[in-house]
Amino acid sequence: MSILEANKKRKLRPTPTPMLRPTQTPSLVPPRRLWRTQTPTLRPTPKVYDFHTFADADYHNNPKGAFRDNMPLFLQEYAQQQHKNVGCMPAWLMLLRHSSSTEDAIVPFYIIVEDVRSTQRPYCNHCRCSGWGHHFVSKTNYHLIIPEADHESMPLVDDFLDLQTHLFHGLIHCNGFGHLLSIKGTAGGSKYLHDKELMDLWDRICTNLRTRKITVKDLSRKSSMYLRLLYGVGYGHSWHGKWGYKFCRGSFGVAELDYFRAIKDLSSLQLDQIVKDFGDTDKCREIKQIFRHYKDMSETPLMTLKDLLGFMLTIKSYAPLHINKKATAAPSCSTSKPLVIANKEDGKWSAKRLGEAAEVIATVLKEKNAEKLCHGKMTRHDLRAAARVHIGDTGLLDHVLSLDNVDVGTHVVCRTKNPGTHIFEFSLEELGNGIKASEPARQPGVDVYCDLVYLYNNILVDYPGLKWVNEATWVVLNSKCFVKEWPLLDENDQFLTFTCRLMPLGETETTMEKGLPHGEVVVVVPPHATVGELKQAVENAAKNTYCIAKNFKVTNIEELEGFNDETLLSEAVASGIDLCVTGIGLALENRFRCQAGIESWEVRCTCGATDYDGEKMIQCNDCRVWKHTDCCGMKDTEVIPRVYICRACEVTDALNTIFFEEVIENM
Incomplete structure (x- = not known):
């Protein structure tokens, strides 16, 4: 048999069936796949950055283009896309490490990308309230959010954008215009994030990404005080003005000129004139005491209401600090509180260093009391020179000596101005000396915050006799929209x-x-x-x-x-x-024509407003014109009537009725 014939027979020979054991069954998986193992795809962990330096001026890869181009690059570089969307909107996550003196924490920072062509709310009511309702509708909106919970326990639910519990929420359209919607620091429920830190982060991001304009509706308040009024009079700008936000738009027809004139009038109120205007009231004595206390405390003359409130707000920005040793501390019967020592915002000196400096000053004053010289009082120059023997940091000493009524153990370092020499003198008094049970719990100068509330409620809100003061306050309170332009x-x-x-x-x-x-x-x-x-x-x-x-x-x-x-x-x-x-090629008939939407609103109110400003409005059923409910004499608590006829239409209807009655009589 030839080799060729042998090969042909070998090809025709059937393949033998493998022998199986009684308990063995043929495998359903091809043998070549038995060695493969299917491992799940692991998503990389989101990147972690420092909270206080993220997106600052020295950050690498600082973009130079327009915002619409910078934001996608920013997400690709620094964020991690999540496997779960918010509805149909992609979610990106960054982690920011927040380090403080008490603890370190990881802050989740989400950016939700919203395509307006696939959302149920393509229009922006915030643009309309800011006077940007005529802008074209942007294709993409970016929501920057820091939620209340951490990223592991915070589910990305479909209504994530509508939650009112977020610590921070900003909205930026892809054309570079945006809105700061909410900030809730420690006063709003955050455990460690302060309002200032959140504003700094927001400002760095907006600057780095080259936004155009950002608005904020300032409704912030502490107790009964609206900060836009308090800071406006004390500093000449709102609280957000520290980051460059200026007047954008007022409610009820308030214009920019009205706002600045009102700020100027309130700021220039003379303190002596205020005392005269309150002379016949029961509040005059306490107002005079508050004025006198802070005039004595200030090293520069306080002449106007702006000078006084600005000085008090500067003091209020410091954090109170007790300097008590647990071993020697005794219950204090004083109703006063220690004044400020440490500035939380600066953090230049630790609480320990401040305490050591205060104790050295108290020790020097004790020695002076033991010598029974000058009734135990020392001038600032002498006390500073004696304390420098133990503390070489003159800046630290000057800071502590600039404060008033500092508690050190069971004593208080008191600072008073000598009426004859006008030089500050220091003495050491025991806590509780001179405090009687019949004295009121709150005294002027003891609590800066209480003094601010008292002046706010009685001077800015309820000034007696002068109508223009109350009108100026009304103008400032109705100036809520502020804007920053880069x-x-x-x-x-x-x-x-x-x-x-x-x-x-x-x-x-x-x-x-x-x-x-x-x-x-x-x-x-x-x-x-x-x-x-x-x-x-x-x-x-x-x-x-x-x-x-x-x-x-x-x-x-x-x-x-x-x-x-x-x-x-x-x-x-x-x-x-x-x-x-x-x-x-501009499709002006498209429903994405402008941010105000496709509905046509005609606003013509008696206050002078010609556009929607965010305040409550009602539409006349006759002329179809919108007006403020407040200008129509309706209170916010009242139920809006289903049928409303404005005053102008009522007069017109009455005249028409009289005219037709006369015509009928003459027929």
Whole structure:
């Protein structure tokens, strides 16, 4: 048999069936897969960053483009996308490590990406209240949230954006305009996050991502005091003004000029005149005592209400500190509280160092008492020189000596001004000396916070006799919306940056200002870009920013008329200017036309308001015009009537009735 025939027989031979044991069954899995093990895909752990330095000016990979381009890059670089969405919206997570003197904590920081084309609420009521209701609807909204619970116990439920328990919630549209919706620090339930820390974080992120404008509705208060009034008179700006937020819009027709005039009038109230105006009231004595106490405490003259409130707020920003040794501490019968020593915000000296300095000062005063010289009192110069023998940090000594009534064990270091020499003198008194049971529990100067509440309620809110003071207070209280605008150009920026206002073909700046919607885009191009490249960049920016600009085509740029597309921009215009861009393809009939929505609201109130300002309103059933319920004489607690006829329509109806009655009589 040849080799060829043998190979043919071998190929035709059937494959033998393997012998199986009685208990053995054929495997349903192919043998080649038996060695493979299917391991679950593990998602990487979210990155952890330092809370107090995250997104600061020195952060690496600092973006230079517009916000719509910077935010996606920011998410890819620093955040981790979660496997569970909020509804249909992707959720990204970063972890921030918060270190404090008491404990370290991990803070979850979520960013929820909302596509307005797939959401049930595409319009922004916050834009409408801020005067931005005519803006085009942005394609994407970014919600920045720090929840109340940690990331492991906080479920991403579908109504996550609507929860009122968040410690922090900010909203930024992809066009760079946004709103700070809520901040709840330690006063709002946070265990370790302060309002100032949250504001610092928000400001760093907005600056780093190059936002355009951010608004905040300031409703913050402590006890009965609205901070926008207290800080407005004391500092000349709201609490958010420390981060650059300025007046944006007032309620009930309050304009910017009205706001600044009211702040100026209240701030310039003379303290002597206030005492005269309260002369016939039972509050005069206590107001005079409060004024006298803080005038004596201040090293600079306090003449106006702004001087006084500003000084008291500065003192209030310090944290009270008891300096008592447990071994020698005795129950205090004093109704006073120790004044401030440590500044929590600065944290320059620890509580231990402050306590040591206060004890050294008390020891020096005890020795002076033992010598029975000058009744145990020492001038600031002598006391400072004696204490420097034991403490070399003069800044620490100056800080402690600038305070009043500091408790040290069972004694109090008292600071008073000599009426003859006008020099501060220090003495050591025992706690409880001179305190009688019949004396009131609260005395002027003992508690700064109580003094602020007293002055707020009796001077700012209920000033006797002068109507203009109460009117100025009303103006400030109805100025709730504040805004911060970031500069368009960076001093170190090497690119060309422009703000381009999009207008449909055939429209002009004048017609756009009459209420037609409009959109703005920030365009960043290389330094050697041409006019044609700028037009292409504007088209791409418009398509990526607004829903109605999907087919937008640039036909003309007003500031570049006469230049061809090959002209270098650096030879035609300067970086940072505003450009009016005309084009075709804006779908102005689309439902995403403007942030105010498709409904047409006509506001014409007796207070002068011509647009919705966030206050409660009612619509007249005859003229269909909206007015404030407060201006119509309705209280907030009243039930809104189902049928309402405004005063103007009532007069018109009455005149028409009289006219028709006369016509009928003459027929």
